[in-house]
Amino acid sequence: MSSTIDPRLLRAPPKKGLRLSWADERFRAIVWQVLIVSAIVFVIWWLVRNTQHNLEVRRIATGFGFLGREAGLPIGESLISYTPRDTYLRALTVGVLNTLNVAVVGVVLATIFGTVIGIARLSKNWLVGRIATIYVEVIRDVPLLLQLLFWYTILQSLPGPRQAINPATGVFLSNRGLKLPFFHWESAHTAAFGAFVIGCVALWFVAKQLRAKQYADGQPRALWPWALGLLLGLPIAVWLVLGAPFTTDIPALRGFNFSGGLNVSPEYFALLIGLVTYTAGFIAEIVRAGILAVHQGQWEAAQALGLHRGQVLNRIVLPQALRVIVPPMTSQFLNLTKNSSLAVAIGYQDIVSIANTTLNQTGQAIEGIAIIMGVYLTISLSISLFMNWYNARITLVER
């Protein structure tokens, strides 16, 4: 392509020498920049130095050496094995995983729920539309902390473990949380899960292939048999080959509490419901705005081409709506993640809760805050990067 460019345009401009004179614009610019950057560096240096000095005078310990020490703090729920004998580093890792747990599940559920509410608000059914409107208005106006305490109080007022609500065998709802029957997790299950992940990746390639073929000959090809085989068939096959192990693990009341099965604690549950219902209120509005932003004429034109309603929504309206929806959605995902730090109030031990306790026990507030900031920054930047990448993918390729 470059051969078509006029060579005159590629020629460098005549070089201007740098004169050491105030009259030279570049010289002035350099001087100013040197001055400003030095001032900033000096202030930062002074702050750091002063902090160090003050910490020393007050004999407050510094450094990250405490990470390797035994934490001794109790943690109620953890995705990895943890005992109070473990180090602060491990305790903090548990906190990060707990934060990610509620953030990831929360983002997925809030997106689904918010989309449903957003579409419901546009519904032609008067009642459905009204309910969705009231929901959005109420949920956005009440402070999130109050909502969390509200949900937590509701969950605490459930009956005790001995009087637990027992709607189906092995399912118990009490003020100790929701217990669900599960099965004993074995290596075959891990392998099956691995197969599922591989299936996902394979499906992505298959979808790409099929699309390429469709572009070539215009024939649409069904993806679902592939999806079925790769996402369901493959993991099941792996599991069968490994001996199909399956032993149920049904919760039962033993002593003070239930043991066995899967446990959803009231703290996690309250935080999740609170975050999802709250954020969904905002997402609903974003979705509604996105759909309304697609001109009515697009629907009519697509229908005139003979596409049916589902195809119009999928191929014509949603891709255009998404361009409006995705950028503000990023901030909602970030909000949900950051709001999860309100967990402290209701006893869900996220990274803020555990880092706070750590800094309280070690007295190293600066390090503790640095860890919290580092964690949120990493999570937030990851979300932003992913969403920006996704946004770039779906933007209309204009020719």
Place this chain on the structure above:
Amino acid sequence: MPLRHLSKAVGAAVLLGGLALSAPVQAQTPTSMLDTIRSRGNLICGVNTGLAGFAQPDSQGVWRGFDVDYCRAIAAAILGDGTKVRYVPLTAQSRFTALQSGEVDVLVRNTTWTLSRDTSLGFDFAGITFYDGQGFMVKASLGLTSARELNGATICVQPGTTTEQNLTDWARSNRIEFRPVVIERIEEVVGAYTSNRCDAYTTDVSGLAATRAVQPRPADHVILPDVISKEPLGPLVRHGDQRFADIVRWTHFALLGAEEFGLTAANVDQAAASDPRPEVQRMLGKNGELGQMLGLQPNWVVSVLKTTGNYGEVFARNLTPIGIQRGPNALWTTPGGLQYSPPFR
């Protein structure tokens, strides 16, 4: 602006910064707490967010309690007026950063004296105003008689306390499995216990007694007999200002000494005028220069006692009503008593 210029600028700035770095750093002279408090005209005291008997605002919003009386006594010693206190309620988790950062002058918030708090957190404990220990409270309906029966139980605990660490130590050495519910604010953690989210609530026995006393039906809750730790509670200050630490320490001793000599809020004026005992005369500033040695007025103990009364009076006013006995907090002159003041000399 072209990036090229910026990188040059950074290079120069780093050089400048390097030069500045090698310049001698001016040593900071710490201003004395005593001067700060005097010129400010009040004492900033970190207390509980609300624990009956220790620190709690009454219906008029006036802070009352054992710890609060210590704040008032220190203010009276320094400023001659026990009302010149600003109370800052702090949770267990926020208390240490508040003291480290200088948000409060002194922390009187049923805080346990431990080695790490005394050293690596940068504090100095001024004494032991209350000898305590950690216990468990359960619903009477469970019919438990010992904490050892708590295997498998869910236990409510506040984070950032010695309580949570003792709990894990105790469970480990007694091979007890428990599920923690860790909530920062006292209302919420107590709420979780009363609503049956937890089978037991654990903290200092004094805290349990205070919590139990304010329940609608205290008899529904029992404090188990097991005491699993030593919790010497006392006021603490930032490390580095020995004079201020001395004042807080000797305010506590003045309360103890006064009880020992039978000096009370009611009789201290009269004693100052006519008590012939030499140590009482020195204490109340009639003789000697003990007040000046601390940097205080000669009659500082008179101000303190007129504000709060002696240790026994402080105890009787705040803790006896919620059912806490003197026990180890009796004066050393009583069998089993541990409270002891060095001589006023």
